[in-house]
Amino acid sequence: MNQRIRFTLNGRSVTREVATHRLLLDLLRDEIGVTGTKEGCGTGDCGACTVFLNGKPVNSCLVLSGELDGAEIVTIEGLKIGPELHPIQKTFLQDGGAQCGYCTPGMLMMSKALLDENPNPSEEEIRFALAGNLCRCTGYAKIVQAVQDAAAIMRSKTVP
Amino acid sequence: MTQHSALIMKRTEPFDFYQPASLQEASRLLRENGPGGRFLAGGTDLVIAMKEKGLVPKYIVDLKRIAGLSGIREQGDGSITIGALTSMREIETSPLITKKYPFLSQSAAEVGSIQIRNRATVGGNMANATPSADVAPALIALDATAKIVGANGARTVPLEEFFRGPGQTVMSTDEILTELTISKTGPQLVGEYIKFSPREMMDLAYVGVAVAYNLGASDKKCESVRIVLGAVAPTPLRARRAEAALEGQVLTEVLAEKVAQIAAEEAKPISDVRSSADYRRAMVRAMTKRALLNAAVGPAQSWVERRERRY
Numbered sequence: 001m002n003q004r005i006r007f008t009l010n011g012r013s014v015t016r017e018v019a020t021h022r023l024l025l026d027l028l029r030d031e032i033g034v035t036g037t038k039e040g041c042g043t044g045d046c047g048a049c050t051v052f053l054n055g056k057p058v059n060s061c062l063v064l065s066g067e068l069d070g071a072e073i074v075t076i077e078g079l080k081i082g083p084e085l086h087p088i089q090k091t092f093l094q095d096g097g098a099q100c101g102y103c104t105p106g107m108l109m110m111s112k113a114l115l116d117e118n119p120n121p122s123e124e125e126i127r128f129a130l131a132g133n134l135c136r137c138t139g140y141a142k143i144v145q146a147v148q149d150a151a152a153i154m155r156s157k158t159v160p
Numbered sequence: 161m162t163q164h165s166a167l168i169m170k171r172t173e174p175f176d177f178y179q180p181a182s183l184q185e186a187s188r189l190l191r192e193n194g195p196g197g198r199f200l201a202g203g204t205d206l207v208i209a210m211k212e213k214g215l216v217p218k219y220i221v222d223l224k225r226i227a228g229l230s231g232i233r234e235q236g237d238g239s240i241t242i243g244a245l246t247s248m249r250e251i252e253t254s255p256l257i258t259k260k261y262p263f264l265s266q267s268a269a270e271v272g273s274i275q276i277r278n279r280a281t282v283g284g285n286m287a288n289a290t291p292s293a294d295v296a297p298a299l300i301a302l303d304a305t306a307k308i309v310g311a312n313g314a315r316t317v318p319l320e321e322f323f324r325g326p327g328q329t330v331m332s333t334d335e336i337l338t339e340l341t342i343s344k345t346g347p348q349l350v351g352e353y354i355k356f357s358p359r360e361m362m363d364l365a366y367v368g369v370a371v372a373y374n375l376g377a378s379d380k381k382c383e384s385v386r387i388v389l390g391a392v393a394p395t396p397l398r399a400r401r402a403e404a405a406l407e408g409q410v411l412t413e414v415l416a417e418k419v420a421q422i423a424a425e426e427a428k429p430i431s432d433v434r435s436s437a438d439y440r441r442a443m444v445r446a447m448t449k450r451a452l453l454n455a456a457v458g459p460a461q462s463w464v465e466r467r468e469r470r471y
Binding site: 001003019020021022023026039042043044045047050053056057058059062063064066067069110113124128129131132133 | 169170171172173174175176177179200203204207208211212220222224249272273274275276278279360361362462463464
């Protein structure tokens with residue numbers, strides 16, 4: 001069953017005909033061609049497909065397109081601030097927070113969600129927030145470091 | 161199936177999709193379209209069942225466009241209502257719930273990841289009736305009631321009587337769980353939820369234990385004791401004999417041990433991929449004792465503390 005829906009993607013209004021059973025993840029990657037969001041497990045365990053839906057991080061592999069009329073979606077492509085990388089992206093680069101890089105888009109989105117709520121998280125709070133993001137290279141120490149460094153940068157200046 | 165196609169991730173099959181604006185319309189859609197339809201709330205169970213277990217609904221009725229089904233509200237009589245579409249994350253972080261019923265917040269925080277908890281709803285979790293659901297024992301320990309709306313009007317049932325078996329509830333297919341209500345409680349109420357699983361997060365409970373009781377301010381006696389077990393029976397289970405053993409008594413470590421032993425005897429665990437029945441029973445005993453003692457001490461302040469004091 002198809003439905004005409006309208007939503008915003010990274011600040012831009014999109015109107016399209018979608019198959020209601022299509023997953024948000026596939027809508028993004030295969031139809032719109034925004035491929036930064038990754039598919040890991042497909043069942044909400046790994047967090048690689050994390051996007052913001054109406055301001056909250058969710059697994060896009062478990063969202064049906066039929067639910068999206070009027071939604072506001074932000075993907076990893078929307079994390080940049082103008083031409084500049086977001087501080088979280090910068091510190092992941094600096095600290096080696098990415099190894100193979102497959103989990104990175106999800107890690108970055110979830111880190112942003114955490115820092116929006118808690119500008120000065122402890123290591124335990126970071127690990128709690130990132131529990132649903134699996135890094136199979138197991139590079140967690142540097143990921144935690146990158147989030148802490150990004151938090152310090154963001155606390156020292158105003159970031160939208 | 162070729163080896164290649166086995167590697168391709170599962171996808172959902174097409175279905176008709178409805179987004180009614182009212183409960184009446186939602187209920188009517190189920191009646192008129194007949195068998196094979198499913199209600200959709202957060203989708204964290206339904207979509208996974210469609211991808212992993214080959215569930216192919218003929219049609220889906222999304223409940224999220226119906227106004228008034230989400231949110232946590234304190235009523236004039238001191239009761240608290242939780243709309244069925246309230247997310248687990250809202251229950252985890254709600255100032256009202258974290259203050260009044262910290263162990264209910266705790267139980268919600270044990271579910272999946274933040275991403276999952278932003279989508280998963282308390283109503284969906286109850287309607288799905290998984291025996292290991294974390295929030296169910298905590299809500300039953302609070303004597304929560306469930307409001308159910310269908311073609312023949314609304315009815316209210318104690319949540320304790322809502323579950324009939326794995327995936328089975330007292331609701332008929334066109335009925336919708338709309339609200340959970342916790343009646344007013346006194347300031348002496350204490351409680352604790354312990355989820356026991358080898359992994360700290362992203363795991364299902366091997367055993368869940370919720371306890372709640374009124375702790376006498378001066379005499380330290382335990383009244384209105386509730387001990388509710390998850391994942392050790394086809395439905396969440398009140399350990400009534402264990403409750404009775406603590407009722408009106410002053411909690412000591414020795415008594416906690418004795419009460420926990422009775423709870424373990426009341427559990428009806430099965431052996432499965434996660435755990436043997438014997439192990440589950442042993443863990444009911446250990447976790448019930450700790451839950452009873454922890455409740456008297458007060459709520460944990462962080463998940464690290466929550467983890468530490470399980471052991």
